[in-house]
Amino acid sequence: MGEVWTLAEFRHGELSSVSYELLNRGKNLSQKLDTALASVILGYDIKKEDIDELIARGADKVYVVDDKNLENFLVESYANVLIALLDEYKPDIFIAAATTTGRTLMPYVAVRKKTGLTADCTVLDIEEGTGNLLQTRPAIGGNILATIKTPNTRPQMATVRPHSMKPAMPDKNRNGEVIYKKYDESLFKTRSKYLRFIKDESQQVTVQDAKVIVAGGKGVGKEENFAIIDELAELLGGAVGASRDVVDRGWKTYPHQIGLSGKTVSPALYIAAGISGAVQHIAGMQTSENIIAINKDSDAQIFHLANLGIVGDLNEVLPLLIERIKEYKAKEASANV
Amino acid sequence: MSEAKGMIINMKIVVPIKQVPETSNVKMNPETGTMVREGVESIINPLDLYAIETAIRLKEKFGGQVIVISMGPDKALEAIKEAIAMGCDDGILLSDRKFAGSDTWATSYVIANGIKQIGDFDLVICGERATDGDTAQVGPGIASFLDLPLSTFTSEILSLNDGKIKVRRLVEGGYEEIELELPAALTVVKEISDPRLPTLRGKLKAKKMEIPVWGPQNINADEENLGLKGSPTRVVKIFTPKVTREGEKIIVKDEKTLNEAVDKIMDYLIKKEFI
Amino acid sequence: MYNKVTPEIVDELIEIVGNKNVIYNNFDAMEAYSHDEVAEKSYAHMPDVVVKPSSAEEISKIMKLANKYKIPVTPRGAGSGLSGGAVPVEGGIVLSVEKMNKILEIDKDNLMVVVEPGVVTNEINNVIKDDGLFYAGYPMSVETCYVGGNVAENAGGGRAVKYGVTGRYIYGLEVVTPTGEILHLGGKRMKDVTGYDLIHLMVGSEGTLGIFTKIYIKLMPLPQSKVDLLILFKDIDTAIKIVPKIMTFGRIIPTSIEFMDDLSFKTSCKYLNEKIPFEEAGAMLLIELDGNSKAELEEQYEVIGNLCMENGAIEVYIADNATTSERIWKIRRNIAEAWKQYSPDQSLEDVVVPISEIPKFMEKVRKISEKYDVPIPCYGHAGDGNIHATPVKNPKFTMEEWLDILHHKLLPELYKEVINLGGTISGEHGIGHKRREFMSMALEPAQIEVMKAIKRALDPNYILNPGKVI
Known part of the structure; x- marks a missing residue:
């Protein structure tokens, strides 16, 4: 053998x-x-x-x-x-x-x-x-x-x-x-030559490597609003994901795209914000261990997959969540001193 | 790209494409968590469109021709004609009963032999992967059979001259730049281009065109390498995973429920040790 | 003039429809019944009570009760209307048909379905598509709207060029009149001139003349293929001149001919990050063809495409599969959403002009737009002259300034130009109460008098959907 x-x-x-x-x-x-x-x-x-x-x-x-x-x-x-x-x-x-x-x-x-x-x-x-x-x-x-x-x-x-x-x-x-x-x-002997590596700062943590992914969809509304997704991802030490719509609109680059025509991921935690859960998107993230979904539409497909679903506006929920996580971390930090 | 204008190289570019089931309008069966696939139409693998667009742009810039090649049933002619309507020049269909049941090894073999038959090419450009099989193995497989230098996950073509192509490829955490001697093979990602739509002129051209259909004898294929017989892998079984999980759902209506919802998320994150 | 709904009246309503089908004293639950899809809050009004009957008999009893106590009744479908038609402007009872959502009969031999009013329009097509049939009425909101509402508004939509509007497929109605009589009009007969055509008096009556409880719908053979053309023109004039030629030269009736002006598609394309060369274009047409074979459609799109190229089109794109179709329809469908990024306050208008007058109409719109410094993207159904000119609030105005400009200057001026061109103020959304004050601009006094006489004859106490249409 x-x-x-x-x-x-x-x-x-x-x-x-x-x-x-x-x-x-x-x-x-x-x-x-x-x-x-x-x-x-x-x-x-x-x-x-x-x-x-x-x-x-x-x-x-x-x-x-x-x-x-x-x-x-x-x-x-x-x-x-x-x-x-x-x-x-x-x-x-x-x-x-x-x-x-x-x-x-x-x-x-x-x-x-x-x-x-x-x-x-x-x-x-x-x-x-x-x-x-x-x-x-x-x-x-x-x-x-x-x-x-x-x-x-x-x-x-x-x-x-x-x-x-x-x-x-x-x-x-x-x-x-x-x-x-x-x-x-x-x-x-090769007919190819390596020239250089260029680090992509927006991919500090890549979606395939991340334990936590915070992903935004069309429901984020506009490019500027993605700042809260970025912030939450950073706070959780995770990567930023995006639906196809978002990448097509140019709000995020292709390395962030999750789904059938993007990356397939299985992180420990996937937070889907403003993502309705089209078949193609689900295909890329359904094996995630824990899924939290936030969406305005209570009928959104993503809720079928979520361990915890919040029917609401992500632009209200996430800023408050970020605030609460910061408070929690500050408290933990002072408790450990 | 950074070359002087008007440089004509007369590239011969081959683009292998695959016809796949269309899935964007497909619904999920909420009970089984699987796609409802009845009456689904066939389209060009969406990720191949970027390869087609890349090839057409190279042709527009440097002169030459783009040939699409596909292995599949007669129906795959539609995909080839659609690629021609977008601006490709020629197409070849590899179709024969003996090709049926090929795994990625045998598929790469057939397509590589088809490309050898076309001959005299400068570049082979493939999509990153097909959205149905999702293996991403056929592009590198073709390159290997043809013994070509290869850049996978190519996101940009930086330059093309002196028989060399300089490209950028998407890798974990960033990009790599490499240079390949021609002839070479690329697999490309979505970032590389925005595919054009087929035009009326393109459609009319494609309609008139006779697409040759090649079988094993046309591509000097060894029958031992075709179909199931030529495939090293075997499917043991296929089954459906159960993915639906009905979790808790909280509806935010006002300040109070908003706070409750955020509390729930916090509890979840703390309990599972994400913070 | 009307009486308030008292707890005693509510008890009587409960006796008719049962406790669980009445919503009373519950602001949260009733709020959803206070508005339709018209965005402006000023058009909303809370009901006193919501009832959800399940049969014609129950509705008849409710109407008799309402007559007895002089309580207004506002019928309601899915609430996807765009004229405030389902808003209880005088309070009183909202009568929702949401419980009446059964497909009663599929009669393949007579190519008919009989449905209750609360059936979602698309649901009809889902259940009959395997039989090779379809219902050709096609409001754009098929996935949410109810067929009852479609009949009440005589809904139009994107396929009217070839298939006409809802009324064409309605062959019979069971109707409860404002006084509570149950009428059985028409049925499965293809021809029927026995007496006045009361069916088509009811169709498009916007819930002011009767409440439908059963609807007989004619079905058509389901086309097996479709193709879309996206055509870029340098200007609106060139684009619109093509429209009649498609039918006269081409001898083809497309399913739909959608029009987008540059303000519409440029905003949408930028929003979608679409990379077709749209900056070069001044107008776009989106033409859909349906038929039974790809070959037949190929011939047709060649004729239309060539016609366009010979008559000044910049480019003709052909979409004959789901990927490309979706890509070009996205441009049309995302106009409203793209403009929402600029300003969420918009007034979706629904004017109609003779097709040949569209370019002149567009000139007038441009002038009005400049005069008030309000962007007015225009898009819609070029094949029937129905243009959704949509004034969008310029963020520099306060809400008060905007509403003042819109209602007292911009809309009256826009409507006047439309009527001067031989057009009218609503093609498919209806008058409701959003456009009621403008009715006298569009119709002659004698016409309005006839309508009022009909209303009086059917609804002597004026309790069914008051404050609408006339």
């Missing part, structure tokens, strides 16, 4: 926390299959602490390719390296996060390996008897769930939706094997 592999994401010199979520998912699979759980980390100037952290979070092995050519993600070089690794070690399962990197690299690799890849899975399990990976993913905007397997080819590949599982607590006493790999310059 081959190993279970996860892709550790190393960007701008930092290991992304989604890498630990993948390990926690992979642990369950490797235990059922009684095989080793390994992480693959590609990049440049990878710190020892990061490798140790992967082991602490559950990796039995870590495959490390540290090369100047891998400093930034370019699909051609990353794919070449991965394929070389897969060819050499022949893991049984290989999972990555459904991030921009995972969603680019995995299909590029799966095609070359002529193997199956299932996108954006929310549940992974092992089929009794065959040991096949059962991959469950939402389709048609989350309106159906499909369970998919790759019976005849290896590795079985999947991308997993970020935040669909919590990382395990680190265990500093765990031991793991670290395998450093070096490759010939020719493997890194």
Whole structure:
């Protein structure tokens, strides 16, 4: 039986926390299959602490390719390296996060390996008897769930939706094997060149990464009113989401769009303000753990999904809520002094 | 874009598109939480419209031609003709019983082989993903089969010259700028453009046009790689999630109920430890 | 002149309709029955009591009671009207038909449905669409309005070019008269000239001559396809000149021909962030065609589109699927909402002029708009000359200044110009009490006298919907 592999994401010199979520998912699979759980980390100037952290979070092995050519993600070089690794070690399962990197690299690799890849899975399990990976993913905007397997080819590949599982607590006493790999310059040859990264200040917290999302819809009324959505999001340490109408009108940029033609998210808390809950929007957020909806129209579809629904004007409710949260925080802070 | 005006490069751009069920007027069944899909019409995947628009703008600026290609039943001709009515020059339909049941691997294979057959292209531009399957795997899959440099989630084309294209792509927390040698493949996001509407002239042109329909023999496809037989994945089962949750609902009528509503939200946030 | 509703009278009403169907002494619950969709608060008035009967017999008893005590009765549908027709201006009883919401019969052999007045208009189409049928009456508010209100107002809407207005499909009515008689007019007969046409006296009577309890509606075969054209013109004149040509040259009757002036679509397009080159245009037409096959519609839109291009159109966009249709109709539907961002106080007018006079009318509107410094976006149904000129309060005016300008200067002047052009003051929203004071501008004295005589004959105590129309 081959190993279970996860892709550790190393960007701008930092290991992304989604890498630990993948390990926690992979642990369950490797235990059922009684095989080793390994992480693959590609990049440049990878710190020892990061490798140790992967082991602490559950990796039995870590495959490390540290090369100047891998400093930034370019699909051609990353794919070449991965394929070389897969060819050499022949893991049984290989999972990555459904991030921009995972969603680019995995299909590029799966095609070359002529193997199956299932996108954006929310549940992974092992089929009794065959040991096949059962991959469950939402389709048609989350309106159906499909369970998919790759019976005849290896590795079985999947991308997993970020935040669909919590990382395990680190265990500093765990031991793991670290395998450093070096490759010939020719493997890194690409026809693409990385130029630069531009930080988007409005995306301090991105909707896919956020634990809390405060999203505004047409009911916000106008662009200026979005300030209260922004403020509430900041106060809750969350990201700002928007319905398609809002993005179409130019009140918020596309990275904020939630729904069928935007992002699919599953935060711990989703506050929908002035969002009626069109099918397309619901498709993008219905798996959120807690949903609070505020809408003037008591018949709005969004109330069918909400754990708590407020029928009222968001421009009255939210400013008062913001005030109350600030008071509460001030009180907590002084109590802790 | 930042090039000198009047530079003619004569781009040959291929845009793979997909026909999907139209969902904007679909209602939810409140009991099951699923879409009511009866009598739903078919449209071009909404996210492909941005790819079509991007290709047409490049053609308008640099000269050349835009060819749309789609794999699907005969009905998908409608989608191809709509793209032509928007301003694309040619279309090809990949249609055969043997293509049916293809997963993303086999679909990428068929479309990539179709594009090889067109030949001599500079760019392949895809939508970010299709709104029905939602995998976003076919665009990168095509690039991989064609062995092309690839930029996914492309939000802006910065420049195009000397056989290179410079683009900006949307990633977590910001944007990346990369440069690709042509021929190259892009998948694009909504930010890149505002799709135009089909015009009467476009419709008339599309109506007259004969769209070639290609089967496996036209694209030198290995039959082992087609349809279910060529698909590494299998669907084990399909089921409907239960999503409706009837929570508490509070109606704000006046100052008093407004305060009560805000109290409720506060209680909820505190209880669940969000503040 | 009228008596107040006493607790004793309320007890008698409870005896007729039951306790749960009477709202009395409950300000919150009655507030919803004090206004319709006319935005201005000055047009609202609280009722003394609200009753919700379930049958013609109950309504008959209520009317007899009201006659006995001289209490005004105001009938009410969904309250989606735009002329204040359902507002109890004299207080008294509001008679809501909301409980009478059953589709009584679907008669496929005779292509008829029989419904109660409280059925939501769209509901009729939902239940018959699988039988390949539809009801062609189409007020823009189909998802909320009641068919009873549609009949009372003889509602028009966006499809009148091809399908006419509500009255065309009404073949029979059960009506309770103001004195409490129950009349059975017409039925499922296609032809009927036996006596005066009382059905069409009742249709459009704005709830002043009778209360409908059963409505016989003619159905049509449901068209299988539709196509929309959005056409950009450099100016209004060029746009309007096309309208008759579509029918004379093109020999095509579109389902609807909607018109938008630059003030309307520019505001809407900017609000929607729509990127079609609208800045170049001075007017837009939105034409909808329906039919049974895509091929038939293709031929038709080619004829119309070419006609437009040959006659000075800047561009013709074709929408033959839900994505593109929705995109172009959004421009038309969001005009009012887009203008609300500028100012929420608007007076949605409903004038009609002969189609050929639309450009002249628009010139007059521009002059009035400049004179009073009030923006007046104009949009509506070009195919029947029904233009929703909408004066919007300039934020520089106080509310008092605005109402004074609107009621005493701007509207009288606008209506005068309309009448001079051979038009009239309401095409589909009705007179209600919003436009009642202007009736004498639009009609000759003898006409009004005939109407008053009819009203007197049917309602000697003047208790049914007083203060409306005449």
